[in-house]
Each structure stands twice: as structure tokens, then as C-alpha cells.
Amino acid sequence: MEPAVSVQGLGYRYRGQQKPALEGVDLEVAEGEFVVVMGPSGAGKSTLCVSLNGLIPHFFRGRMEGEVRVRGHSTREGRVGEFAREIGLVFQDFEAQLFSTNVALEVAFGPENFAVERDEMERRVNSVLGQVRLEGFEDRQPATLSGGQKQRLAIASVLAIEPRILCLDEPTTDLDPVGKLGVFEIAEELKNRDDVTLIVVEHETEETLDADRIVVLREGRVVADRAAREVLRDVELLEESGVMPLQVTRFFHEMGLWQGQLPLTPEEGAQEFRQRGWRISQERHRELVDEDEERTQGYGEPIIEVGGLSHRYPNGFAALEGVDLTVRKGEFLAILGQNGSGKTTLVKHFNGLLKPTGGTVKVGGEETTEQGMLRLGQSVGYVFQNPDHQIFSDTVSDEVSFGPRIREMEGAEIKERVDEALSAVGLEGRGEEDPFGLTKGERQRVAVASVLAVRPEVLILDEPTTGLDYAEQRSMMELVARLNEAGSTIIVVTHTMWVVAEYAHRAVVVREGKIELSGTVREVFSREDELWEASLRPPHIVSLGNSLGYPVLSVDELVRVTEGG
Amino acid sequence: MDPSLYLDRDTWVHRLDPRTKMFLLIGAFVLAFIFLDPLYELVVLALVLIFGYMAKSLENLRRIWFILLAVGLLTLVLWSLVGGGRTPLFLFVELESVLYGLSIALRIDTTIIAGVIFLSTTRNEEVAIGLVKLGIPYRFAFAVTTALRLVPTIASTGFTISQAQRSRGLDLDSGNILQRTRKYVPLLVPVFVTTIRSTNVFSMALESKGFGAGGKRTFYLRTALGGRDVVVLVVFVVLLAASVALRVAGYGTLEGFSG
Numbered sequence: 050m051e052p053a054v055s056v057q058g059l060g061y062r063y064r065g066q067q068k069p070a071l072e073g074v075d076l077e078v079a080e081g082e083f084v085v086v087m088g089p090s091g092a093g094k095s096t097l098c099v100s101l102n103g104l105i106p107h108f109f110r111g112r113m114e115g116e117v118r119v120r121g122h123s124t125r126e127g128r129v130g131e132f133a134r135e136i137g138l139v140f141q142d143f144e145a146q147l148f149s150t151n152v153a154l155e156v157a158f159g160p161e162n163f164a165v166e167r168d169e170m171e172r173r174v175n176s177v178l179g180q181v182r183l184e185g186f187e188d189r190q191p192a193t194l195s196g197g198q199k200q201r202l203a204i205a206s207v208l209a210i211e212p213r214i215l216c217l218d219e220p221t222t223d224l225d226p227v228g229k230l231g232v233f234e235i236a237e238e239l240k241n242r243d244d245v246t247l248i249v250v251e252h253e254t255e256e257t258l259d260a261d262r263i264v265v266l267r268e269g270r271v272v273a274d275r276a277a278r279e280v281l282r283d284v285e286l287l288e289e290s291g292v293m294p295l296q297v298t299r300f301f302h303e304m305g306l307w308q309g310q311l312p313l314t315p316e317e318g319a320q321e322f323r324q325r326g327w328r329i330s331q332e333r334h335r336e337l338v339d340e341d342e343e344r345t346q347g348y349g350e351p352i353i354e355v356g357g358l359s360h361r362y363p364n365g366f367a368a369l370e371g372v373d374l375t376v377r378k379g380e381f382l383a384i385l386g387q388n389g390s391g392k393t394t395l396v397k398h399f400n401g402l403l404k405p406t407g408g409t410v411k412v413g414g415e416e417t418t419e420q421g422m423l424r425l426g427q428s429v430g431y432v433f434q435n436p437d438h439q440i441f442s443d444t445v446s447d448e449v450s451f452g453p454r455i456r457e458m459e460g461a462e463i464k465e466r467v468d469e470a471l472s473a474v475g476l477e478g479r480g481e482e483d484p485f486g487l488t489k490g491e492r493q494r495v496a497v498a499s500v501l502a503v504r505p506e507v508l509i510l511d512e513p514t515t516g517l518d519y520a521e522q523r524s525m526m527e528l529v530a531r532l533n534e535a536g537s538t539i540i541v542v543t544h545t546m547w548v549v550a551e552y553a554h555r556a557v558v559v560r561e562g563k564i565e566l567s568g569t570v571r572e573v574f575s576r577e578d579e580l581w582e583a584s585l586r587p588p589h590i591v592s593l594g595n596s597l598g599y600p601v602l603s604v605d606e607l608v609r610v611t612e613g614g
Numbered sequence: 615m616d617p618s619l620y621l622d623r624d625t626w627v628h629r630l631d632p633r634t635k636m637f638l639l640i641g642a643f644v645l646a647f648i649f650l651d652p653l654y655e656l657v658v659l660a661l662v663l664i665f666g667y668m669a670k671s672l673e674n675l676r677r678i679w680f681i682l683l684a685v686g687l688l689t690l691v692l693w694s695l696v697g698g699g700r701t702p703l704f705l706f707v708e709l710e711s712v713l714y715g716l717s718i719a720l721r722i723d724t725t726i727i728a729g730v731i732f733l734s735t736t737r738n739e740e741v742a743i744g745l746v747k748l749g750i751p752y753r754f755a756f757a758v759t760t761a762l763r764l765v766p767t768i769a770s771t772g773f774t775i776s777q778a779q780r781s782r783g784l785d786l787d788s789g790n791i792l793q794r795t796r797k798y799v800p801l802l803v804p805v806f807v808t809t810i811r812s813t814n815v816f817s818m819a820l821e822s823k824g825f826g827a828g829g830k831r832t833f834y835l836r837t838a839l840g841g842r843d844v845v846v847l848v849v850f851v852v853l854l855a856a857s858v859a860l861r862v863a864g865y866g867t868l869e870g871f872s873g
Contacts (some may be wrong), residue, residue: 090732099818102822104818104821105628108817108821128826128827129821129822130821130824130825130826130827130828131827133824133827134823134824134827137822138819138822140815140819140822142812142815144812145812145815145816145819146815146816146819148760148816149738149739150618150620150737150738151622153834154737154739154834154835157834159823159824160832160834161832161833161834162823162825162826162827162828162831163824163827163828164828164830164832165796165832166717166832167832167833167834167836170832170834171834188616188622190622192618197792206823207822207823210824226689238819271808286735322676402777402780402781422780422783422785423785424783426781426782427781430781431778431781433774433777433781436809437774437804437807437808437811438778438804438808439775439778439801439804440776440803440804440807441778441799441800441801441803441804450790451782451783451800452782452783455782455783455784455785456783478711485807499782500782503782503783520681545671548692592622
């Protein structure tokens with residue numbers, strides 16, 4: 050039988066680039082298969098996606114070598130629009146792909162282009178919205194949907210063309226844990242249908258367990274193309290390739306198990322752990338809890354005090370209701386919750402972007418409403434999620450000096466602060482570079498540096514790791530942890546649960562405008578049922594520890610407390 | 615923040631064929647432009663507002679009241695100062711130039727309001743269908759509606775970006791005009807970069823969904839000229855004809871104004 054997709058010797062270099070994005074890629078995907086493509090930023094994953102439906106070579110400018118065949122047809126021949134019937138492509142940036150005034154019209158756009166009859170179109174809209182669980186949303190405006198719903202709508206709008214192959218480019222990057230799950234449930238169902246071939250680019254390893262095969266790309270080349278479970282057990286390969294290995298697998302790998310025996314999921318892990326007769330040392334676990342306690346004692350005086358805070362938006366929506374929270378100097382606080390829970394609304398009160406409609410917010414003992422944003426910005430720095438929403442200068446140092454300049458500091462002082470901020474984020478000596486030529490991870494650092502240059506006492510980071518690969522996420526969080534050790538108070542808003550587990554000290558869970566849980570990360574993550582209710586899932590290693598009765602936060606911690614191995 | 619103007623309401627105006635609504639819009643422009651007497655302009659404005667009220671769309675005016683006021687006042691003041699006339703009012707301002715300014719202000723505001731009511735009652739997709747049914751190629755019709763859609767999208771990106779820059783201490787509200795203009799650079803650059811980036815994804819997504827794949831195309835929305843459209847069109851054509859007749863007969867002009 051003809052493969053669904055056949056890629057032979059594919060190479061591609063974008064115009065104006067020195068290095069090729071893809072080089073000598075061979076790949077075959079059989080009909081009905083579920084293949085996951087993984088790899089670090091810049092490995093060529095997205096380039097591969099756009100090669101599959103003819104956007105390369107027809108839309109992009111550059112040099113293509115080799116050949117891509119989709120169900121027998123070479124992408125060199127024919128137009129992109131014609132391939133849409135064979136292969137559906139959903140892009141990472143789901144916001145930019147939705148343009149209709151309601152959900153039904155969004156889904157109908159594809160079939161309209163192929164002159165599908167009105168009755169058939171209606172049938173498809175209904176059936177596809179059912180598949181992505183958006184029944185009843187037909188008349189809603191796409192802009193009013195949550196992130197997960199938008200991504201599901203983007204998938205539906207492609208499914209309505211009834212392609213035989215579906216390619217999703219990082220479909221879960223921007224979503225909260227439950228939004229991610231919703232997308233993967235759809236993938237799961239599609240996988241069970243023999244007539245749909247699924248190709249998913251993904252960087253979250255926990256989501257790839259159901260795949261048939263995993264292809265790992267590195268620097269434009271395929272470095273592994275094997276059965277999913279085999280690749281997932283190859284901890285060293287994944288680490289070398291800048292992909293986060295499964296935590297449970299890494300734990301058993303570090304405990305010295307042979308590769309073929311490595312368990313993958315928390316359930317498999319718990320079973321293996323017990324079978325081997327390993328135990329958790331109560332004494333050493335006690336040490337971990339004591340260390341948490343000691344750290345909590347060490348915090349300074351309260352710096353942010355929130356009392357009975359409510360916020361109602363002009364359209365009447367009550368985003369926050371009766372929130373009480375105290376943040377002390379030196380804390381590393383994570384604010385968790387699903388999209389729309391109110392967590393971003395909460396932190397926007399800390400630097401005065403929003404004013405309370407009820408209750409008070411005090412920073413440094415004084416109400417925010419008395420201070421004004423310029424002065425508040427001196428004590429509370431806010432790094433927005435998308436660095437491209439703030440970068441505007443021609444050089445990195447101009448960008449970083451914006452805060453000090455606007456506060457009318459002197460030349461020497463500005464220079465000192467810029468140098469200090471750049472070295473804090475690991476960009477020393479790169480002040481003269483053009484920020485738009487940097488990678489996303491580096492631009493994120495520039496954004497952090499530009500806030501640090503004002504030397505705020507509190508640093509708020511909104512989704513600091515979204516859109517970064519594993520290595521970039523690690524180095525970003527190492528940076529944040531260093532700043533915390535140097536005395537900054539840190540508040541992160543994030544969906545990335547392992548980041549919270551490994552780096553934050555305290556976690557607050559916001560649900561429907563109220564604080565649901567608050568405590569040390571260890572306490573909060575041990576309450577798995579309540580987290581589920583708030584649409585959150587702790588990372589695998591935490592689940593494993595919980596099921597053994599001892600909450601741990603990282604692989605290293607579990608290694609430290611395990612006895613008998 | 616909801617970036618789009620369309621209000622999903624079930625009124626008889628919403629149910630009109632998009633071609634009828636386009637005709638009404640152009641007709642409203644004609645009405646606003648043929649008269650010069652502020653009283654007549656006021657009547658046209660009142661008609662447009664009544665129409666908007668029936669379409670349950672006047673709430674959108676709250677979003678643009680500042681623009682309406684600013685444009686209206688500016689026009690009034692400018693023409694009062696620049697225009698000439700017969701009857702001195704005070705200093706070098708004449709009655710006729712004030713009246714003329716008032717007319718032009720009403721005229722501009724009326725056209726803006728009519729446009730807003732049109733966009734509040736007509737989906738982007740309907741505009742496209744309407745244009746196609748009038749014989750305009752789909753690609754061009756789609757480009758027009760994309761431009762309409764881009765305005766609110768850019769506005770909402772701009773809002774996020776202004777929050778990001780204000781957090782860094784950008785203060786847009788002080789300084790003279792030149793200083794203020796320079797302060798908008800931190801907003802404009804990211805707005806351009808973000809918009810260009812998302813437009814790029816948008817056009818790729820279009821191609822990937824078969825945009826322009828074949829010559830023929832069907833439409834999910836059902837639109838047809840019905841009895842209601844005929845009634846509305848007839849009434850409106852009579853109104854237009856009567857207005858033109860009035861104007862030809864010499865009513866609704868402004869005596870004694872010299873530019």
C-alpha cells in the first residue's frame with residue numbers, strides 16, 4: 050500500500066539563511082499511523098510541517114531539495130489549496146488562524162472553498178463540532194472562547210475538509226493542563242480511526258505516550274525514528290536532543306535500571322518500585338519537609354498584602370471575589386489555575402495595571418491606588434508573556450535602558466544598570482545586537498533584563514516558559530532561581546507544572562476568582578484530587594511520590610529518599 | 615475586550631439581505647451629502663438613529679462617542695473660523711460659516727454612525743457574500759472583509775502592548791504633542807511586528823484550508839432577497855427620490871455662505 054506521507058532526502062534552506070532548516074530528511078508515515086515529531090527549538094519541526102502540504106516550496110522562499118509525496122502526489126506539483134483535501138495543517142498560533150464571526154462559519158470555511166453543498170456542509174459542521182466537543186457553541190464568537198476551545202475549533206475547521214492526514218504543530222503549547230488533555234483526547238479518538246493519519250509536533254513528553262512512533266529531529270536531521278515506547282525509554286538520547294525525558298523513566302534510569310525495563314507512567318513506576326522492594330526513607334523525607342519549613346521561616350516582612358480583593362470588569366464579569374493573600378520578601382510564589390480562573394487579573398493588581406473594585410492591595414505598606422504606575426514599577430516589575438509585545442528598540446542595550454531612561458537616571462548609572470541586568474540574564478557583551486535577530490528564548494531574556502534594570506524588589510513573570518524548548522525553559526528558570534537567591538521576590542503565573550514543582554516554594558491555586566489552595570508546593574501538589582477539580586495535574590514524578598505516600602517534587606528528591614535501590 | 619463591532623441580535627434589520635444593507639448604507643451617504651442646511655442634516659441623522667435603534671445597535675456608539683464628538687467639534691470650529699458669510703456674529707465669525715460648519719459636522723458624524731450600524735448588523739461573511747452576488751470576485755471581496763477585520767484585531771493587540779509598556783513606566787499622558795508622538799514608538803513597533811507575524815500565519819492557514827483551490831465556491835450562510843427586502847428598498851428609494859426632488863426644488867441649501 051502507498052504510504053500516506055513519504056519524504057525523501059528533504060532539505061530546505063530559507064532565503065537569507067546560512068544554515069539549512071532541514072537536511073537529508075527521510076520519513077515514511079503509513080496510513081492510519083500516529084507519529085509524534087519532537088526536538089528542540091530550531092530543529093526544523095515546523096519546517097517539516099509546512100513541507101507536507103506544499104507551503105514549502107510554494108509559499109515560502111528558499112531552496113528545496115528532495116521530494117515530499119502525499120498519498121502519491123508530489124508537493125512540487127499542484128497548489129497548496131489542492132493538498133488541503135489530502136492533508137490538514139493546524140498551526141501553533143491558533144489565535145491567528147481564526148477569523149470568522151462565529152464558530153459554525155469558521156468550520157464551514159474549508160468546505161465552502163471546495164464548493165461542498167449546503168446540506169452536506171451542515172452535516173459536517175455538526176459532526177466535526179461533536180468530535181471536538183464544541184456542540185452548542187455554533188453561534189459563539191471565536192474571540193470569546195478559551196484557549197483550549199480555540200485550539201479545538203482550529204482543529205475542527207481543518208477536519209471539516211475531511212482530510213485523510215492531519216498535522217498538528219505544537220497544539221498544546223499555550224494551553225492549561227486540562228486544555229491540553231482536551232486536545233489529546235481528540236487525537237486519541239482520531240488515532241482509533243484507521244482512515245486518519247496523525248502527525249503531531251509536540252515538546253511535552255507526557256503527552257506522547259499514545260503515539261505509535263516518535264521521530265526526533267535535531268539541527269534539521271532525523272536522529273531517531275522508532276516505536277514511541279522505545280524512544281521514550283532512551284533517556285540519554287532525549288536529553289542530548291533537548292527533549293525532556295519522562296520523569297518516571299528518568300528516575301528509574303538514574304536508579305540504574307536497564308533501558309528495556311524502564312517504566313514510563315506513574316502507575317507503571319509505582320508497581321515497579323514496590324516489586325523491587327524499594328522503600329522511602331521516612332527520615333530523609335522528613336529532612337525535605339524540614340528544609341521547606343526552614344525556608345518559610347527565612348522570608349522577610351510582607352511586601353504585597355491583598356485584602357478582600359474583588360475585581361469586576363466593565364462588562365460585569367466578576368473575575369475575582371474576596372481574595373486574601375500576603376507575599377513576603379524573598380518568596381518564590383507560583384500562581385496556578387486554568388485559563389480564565391482570574392490569576393492574571395490578580396497579578397495585574399500588584400503593579401497597578403488594574404485597580405481593585407473592592408478590597409485593597411498594598412505594596413510596601415501603601416495602597417497601590419495611592420502610588421501610580423511609575424512608582425509602583427520601581428518596586429514591582431512585570432514581564433509579559435510575549436516578549437514581542439514589548440521589544441521596540443534597535444539594540445538590546447537601548448531596550449534594556451528604557452526603564453532607567455524614562456526615570457531620568459544619569460548616563461553612568463544607566464550604563465551600570467544595563468550591564469548588571471544583561472549579565473544577570475546571561476547576555477553580557479551582546480548589548481549592541483538587534484533584538485529581533487535573537488531566538489525566542491533570548492528575546493524573553495531581554496524582556497526580563499529590561500525589567501531588572503529598574504531593580505524592582507518583586508518580579509512578576511507571566512508564563513515565562515511558554516514557547517521555549519526544554520533546555521531554554523531550564524535556563525530561564527535557573528535564571529529566575531538565581532535572582533530569587535540574590536534577594537528578589539518572585540511571582541510566576543504558569544501552566545507548566547514541573548517548573549512549579551522544581552523551582553517555586555509556594556503555590557496558590559486560583560479557581561473561579563477565589564483562592565482554592567495555598568501552601569508550600571509540596572503541600573499543594575500532594576492534594577491531587579483538589580488540583581483535578583481546578584483543572585490542574587501535578588507532574589508525573591509528583592504523582593508517583595503521592596501514590597507511594599510521600600510527596601516529592603523532582604526526580605532528584607525521589608532518588609535522595611529511596612532506600613534499597 | 616471584544617474587538618469586533620458585530621452584534622448578534624435577531625432584528626428585522628439583521629435579517630435583511632447584505633445587498634439591501636449595502637444599498638441602505640450608500641443611500642444614507644447620499645442623503646447626508648445632498649443637503650447643506652443643518653436642520654435637514656439633523657433630520658437625516660435622526661432617521662439613521664431611528665434605524666439604528668430598531669436594529670438594536672446604538673450601544674456600539676458608546677464605544678466611539680469620543681471620536682464622534684472630537685470630529686464634530688473640530689469640523690465645526692474649523693469651518694466657523696475659515697468660512698465666510700454675510701451675517702457677522704462675533705469677531706470675524708459669521709452666522710453662515712457656523713451653520714455650514716454645523717452641517718459638515720453632522721454630515722461626517724452621520725456617515726460614521728451609518729457605517730457603525732452597518733457593521734453592527736452585518737457579518738463580515740455577509741459583506742463578502744453581498745459583494746460576490748454583486749459580481750465582485752470572491753478573492754477581492756475576501757480582501758475587503760479581511761481589512762475590516764484587521765482594524766479591531768490591531769486595536770486589541772495594541773491594548774495588550776500598551777499594558778506591557780505602561781508596566782515598564784511608559785507614560786503616554788504627559789508632555790507636548792511632539793514628545794507624546796515620540797512616546798508612541800514603543801507601541802507602534804511591537805504592534806507592527808505582531809501584526810505582520812500573525813498576518814503571515816493567517817495567510818498560510820487560508821491556503822491550507824483550500825482558499826482559492828477551485829473556481830467555484832459555496833456559502834454556508836443563506837442569503838436571498840425576500841419580501842422584507844423589497845419593502846425596505848421601495849420605501850427607501852421613494853425617500854431618496856423625494857429628497858433629491860426637494861434639493862432640486864431648492865430646499866435644504868445654505869444661503870449666503872462663501873468658502
